[in-house]
Amino acid sequence: MLLAERQNYILEQLNTKGRVSATDLANELAVSEDTVRRDLNKLSDMKLLRRVHGGALPLQLEVPDYADRLEKRNPNKQKLAREAVKYIEPNQTIMLNSGETCRYIAMALPRDLPLTVVSACPLIACELAHHDKIDVILLGGTFFKPALRCLGTIAADMIRKMRFDICFMGLCALHPERGFSAKYIEEAEIMRVTIEQADRTIVMGGHTRLGKVSSHQVVSIHELDLLITNDLAEQTVLDAFGKQGLEIVQIS
Amino acid sequence: MLLAERQNYILEQLNTKGRVSATDLANELAVSEDTVRRDLNKLSDMKLLRRVHGGALPLQLEVPDYADRLEKRNPNKQKLAREAVKYIEPNQTIMLNSGETCRYIAMALPRDLPLTVVSACPLIACELAHHDKIDVILLGGTFFKPALRCLGTIAADMIRKMRFDICFMGLCALHPERGFSAKYIEEAEIMRVTIEQADRTIVMGGHTRLGKVSSHQVVSIHELDLLITNDLAEQTVLDAFGKQGLEIVQIS
DNA sequence: TTTAATCATGCAATATCATGCAACTTGTTT
DNA sequence: AAACAAGTTGCATGATATTGCATGATTAAA
Numbered sequence: 001m002l003l004a005e006r007q008n009y010i011l012e013q014l015n016t017k018g019r020v021s022a023t024d025l026a027n028e029l030a031v032s033e034d035t036v037r038r039d040l041n042k043l044s045d046m047k048l049l050r051r052v053h054g055g056a057l058p059l060q061l062e063v064p065d066y067a068d069r070l071e072k073r074n075p076n077k078q079k080l081a082r083e084a085v086k087y088i089e090p091n092q093t094i095m096l097n098s099g100e101t102c103r104y105i106a107m108a109l110p111r112d113l114p115l116t117v118v119s120a121c122p123l124i125a126c127e128l129a130h131h132d133k134i135d136v137i138l139l140g141g142t143f144f145k146p147a148l149r150c151l152g153t154i155a156a157d158m159i160r161k162m163r164f165d166i167c168f169m170g171l172c173a174l175h176p177e178r179g180f181s182a183k184y185i186e187e188a189e190i191m192r193v194t195i196e197q198a199d200r201t202i203v204m205g206g207h208t209r210l211g212k213v214s215s216h217q218v219v220s221i222h223e224l225d226l227l228i229t230n231d232l233a234e235q236t237v238l239d240a241f242g243k244q245g246l247e248i249v250q251i252s
Numbered sequence: 253m254l255l256a257e258r259q260n261y262i263l264e265q266l267n268t269k270g271r272v273s274a275t276d277l278a279n280e281l282a283v284s285e286d287t288v289r290r291d292l293n294k295l296s297d298m299k300l301l302r303r304v305h306g307g308a309l310p311l312q313l314e315v316p317d318y319a320d321r322l323e324k325r326n327p328n329k330q331k332l333a334r335e336a337v338k339y340i341e342p343n344q345t346i347m348l349n350s351g352e353t354c355r356y357i358a359m360a361l362p363r364d365l366p367l368t369v370v371s372a373c374p375l376i377a378c379e380l381a382h383h384d385k386i387d388v389i390l391l392g393g394t395f396f397k398p399a400l401r402c403l404g405t406i407a408a409d410m411i412r413k414m415r416f417d418i419c420f421m422g423l424c425a426l427h428p429e430r431g432f433s434a435k436y437i438e439e440a441e442i443m444r445v446t447i448e449q450a451d452r453t454i455v456m457g458g459h460t461r462l463g464k465v466s467s468h469q470v471v472s473i474h475e476l477d478l479l480i481t482n483d484l485a486e487q488t489v490l491d492a493f494g495k496q497g498l499e500i501v502q503i504s
Numbered sequence: 505t506t507t508a509a510t511c512a513t514g515c516a517a518t519a520t521c522a523t524g525c526a527a528c529t530t531g532t533t534t
Numbered sequence: 535a536a537a538c539a540a541g542t543t544g545c546a547t548g549a550t551a552t553t554g555c556a557t558g559a560t561t562a563a564a
Contacts, residue, residue, distance in 0.1 A: 022511095053560095058435075141392065
């Protein structure tokens, strides 16, 4: 058996079975595991497969890097996201609602944190396509372009059948009396349903979103659990939130 | 034994056995290994075989196939997609199944063509986010990373409630007798459901996908309506498809 | 945490390779 | 017939590649 024959065999197996194990290949090909490992590494160098511990997987289709576009644009949201990630425990089921801050959360998730992530935003699914430890469930339905997410009865019905340990939502507007409000009525409705299914709701937003009101109310302050904001927020507004039981974390 | 005789013998062996080893050939032909190596190198220069360490292998079409999957902009798939777009009428509801070719279709859709596009692939939704005239419906469910798409009962149930004017699918493997087959069983199942809901099914794929069989059958050739492929496809295979009622378009 | 599997690395034995060279063949010229 | 040129072959040499094993590091899983 020639080296090139072995490599062909490996690629074939990968093509048909979807994965290969170094140990199994060593037995099938009657060579040492070292040799198989060297083959796998060479094929990996040639970009013909993806090497993983114990074997190899087929190359994933290329995912466009939406991350770049966000990376330089908004360090404030990135900071909010990095704080948000701290509240996640391993093996939880979390909802990343949509919006840029939630996408930053997806990007900030540690690569070794096992999770189930639910989202209505296809960008978030793409972002998580390379996370081995994260199962992604995407809500379906009508794709609503202004918010880059799915909405409608289909998505709502899916949500009603789920439960989330934590629901993360980027803020559009948060007001002490008028509560949490959003720009689009369809989005407001589905966010309300989402919050109902969550043990804990964490909202994130810079000081500019606080004390503001947008067109459609989602829920009152009481329904929310934690606000992550920056240190430019006005103390009077924060106090008003605090009195209604909303926990607050400020980052610098 | 003349040089030309030896080389013929080598090519014959390659044809029948699928491989030759320099050492074995030297024994069989009763010449030194150096001579065999020189023969192999000459044949390799003439592009009649693929020289590898220890011997030689037949030229394979598989290799370029692996190679072109890597190209960032795959002009072959782009051409297939541009042809596919021609079959779409305004205001139709079309399904873009998933895979790179379908993504190229999404990119190739004219900006003034009103459509409803359904897909299980979040990348396609993102691609169409800026098309004003196109309504997008995204299938939900478990996000299956190897194929970058949603699968499972949720997606299947959504599909069963829909109807498509045209369903576009990138080919994994298409064989005259074994039909259309796919790599992953979950994907094969949902593709079958999808095709049932479509008035017309158009499959696309380069010549390397034809005459091949993959692990899981989707449907037989009869269930498909049109194949778009390139001009490198073997005529015998195409004829076999044609006899089963599959319309064929070849692009250059 | 502990344990077992998997891995990277260096090493030595072997196999394969490229190169130069001399011997040989073949066909042609003198 | 002898001389020659061009091509081919086998061998010697040193270079390079491949392989299995030993070692210790790293990773995955219990």
